Amino acid sequence: MRAAVVDVRGLRVDLDDRPVLHGVDLKVVEGEVVTLLGANGSGKSTLVRTTVGLVPAAAGEVRLFGTPLKSFRDWWRIGYVPQRTTAAAGVPATVREVVAAGRLARRSLFRPARKADREAVDHAIELVGLADQAGRSVANLSGGQQQRVLIARAAASEPDLLVLDEPNAGVDHRSQEAFARALRTFVASGRTVLLVLHDMGPLAPLVDRGVVLDSGRVVHDGPLPTPSMTLTGPPDHHDDHREDYGAGLFG
Numbered sequence: 001m002r003a004a005v006v007d008v009r010g011l012r013v014d015l016d017d018r019p020v021l022h023g024v025d026l027k028v029v030e031g032e033v034v035t036l037l038g039a040n041g042s043g044k045s046t047l048v049r050t051t052v053g054l055v056p057a058a059a060g061e062v063r064l065f066g067t068p069l070k071s072f073r074d075w076w077r078i079g080y081v082p083q084r085t086t087a088a089a090g091v092p093a094t095v096r097e098v099v100a101a102g103r104l105a106r107r108s109l110f111r112p113a114r115k116a117d118r119e120a121v122d123h124a125i126e127l128v129g130l131a132d133q134a135g136r137s138v139a140n141l142s143g144g145q146q147q148r149v150l151i152a153r154a155a156a157s158e159p160d161l162l163v164l165d166e167p168n169a170g171v172d173h174r175s176q177e178a179f180a181r182a183l184r185t186f187v188a189s190g191r192t193v194l195l196v197l198h199d200m201g202p203l204a205p206l207v208d209r210g211v212v213l214d215s216g217r218v219v220h221d222g223p224l225p226t227p228s229m230t231l232t233g234p235p236d237h238h239d240d241h242r243e244d245y246g247a248g249l250f251g
């Protein structure tokens with residue numbers, strides 16, 4: 001049996017004293033690609049943010065690679081790309097500099113970069129199809145290319161688990177295709193991916209399992225759900241994101 005990389009049990013999270021996740025279970029084993037789906041505000045980002053230790057749990061347990069979150073130290077094993085961030089943030093850094101920053105988790109700050117570090121950075125940039133842009137300032141790239149820079153930064157530490165929150169949101173089709181190729185290479189080496197998606201796009205063939213959240217609860221965990229399963233909420237629950245999802249996966 002493959003080892004659990006992410007093991008979340010009975011997770012409750014409160015934000016602003018309001019329960020946002022109510023007893024969520026989520027298991028992702030080595031080599032799996034699992035996607036979190038669900039309507040806007042159903043708790044997907046909160047679940048990934050709690051899983052990587054950015055949001056405290058009110059109850060329940062999170063284990064990463066078999067270790068309880070509070071004792072977990074091997075953060076280089078996890079590459080996390082948050083939702084809707086920009087790589088530019090007013091800093092005129094080049095693609096290579098931003099990606100190299102992701103390598104710091106692998107080495108101490110004051111040890112000079114070694115050949116292996118430089119190669120890992122080159123490899124991560126190639127992985128996302130930006131080798132010809134490596135010397136450019138990220139501020140001059142498109143939103144989709146900036147998103148790929150952040151994915152390369154997460155990949156530069158050669159993590160065993162990639163956690164991506166809506167990597168394709170607002171990203172042009174070409175960048176989505178480049179990202180799908182990068183992800184295929186990443187999973188071909190037996191590594192694990194947990195990602196939040198609204199629109200499967202070119203990623204659908206890579207995904208092993210879908211977990212659907214509704215109002216902070218898991219309502220489906222298994223093969224990618226059919227449109228009827230994702231659209232069965234009460235009429236007043238129907239919203240744009242559900243339509244996005246159905247259209248992206250089956251349109």
Ligand SMILES: Nc1ncnc2c1ncn2[C@@H]1O[C@H](COP(=O)(O)OP(=O)(O)OP(=O)(O)O)[C@@H](O)[C@H]1O
Pocket residue numbers: 015016020038039040041042043044045046047241
């Ligand atoms: N910092 C916060 N403080 C208070 N409430 C929050 C905070 N962040 C999120 N929430 C609330 O928690 C609930 C879940 O939000 P979350 O962002 O996890 O959902 P989501 O499924 O990722 O949504 P989206 O698809 O819009 O990204 C929502 O009701 C949201 O309003």
